[in-house]
Amino acid sequence: MSGWQQSGPVSPIWPPDRFEVRSARPIPDFRSAERYAFAPLAQEAVARMREAQIATQIQVIRLDDGVVLFDLAVGVEAPPETW
Structure with a gap:
């Protein structure tokens, strides 16, 4: 396979993750964190x-600046257009 040409590193086809959705579920004390590249997917x-x-x-935390956009426990809910 030494005859194959290489053009260098391949750029990613998916945009970087911008939002992290964290959740806690009561039994058996399960916690998860999922990342999303697009605001509508995180909102959904x-x-x-x-x-x-279930939670x-x-x-929801915006990864760029660490701003909490949504927090069920303390009543933070930023308007969807600001995500």
Whole structure:
């Protein structure tokens, strides 16, 4: 395979993650953190967890600057257009 040409490193096809959605579920004290590149996907994840009432705590953090956009426990809910 020494005849193959290489053009250098390949650039990623998916944009970098911009949001982290953290959640805590009561039994058996399960915690998770998922990352999303697009705000609508992070917002949908939050909406589905709220509808299903499976999480006791949900928090969304913008990774660029560490701003908390949503926190169920303390009542923080930034408007979707500011995400």
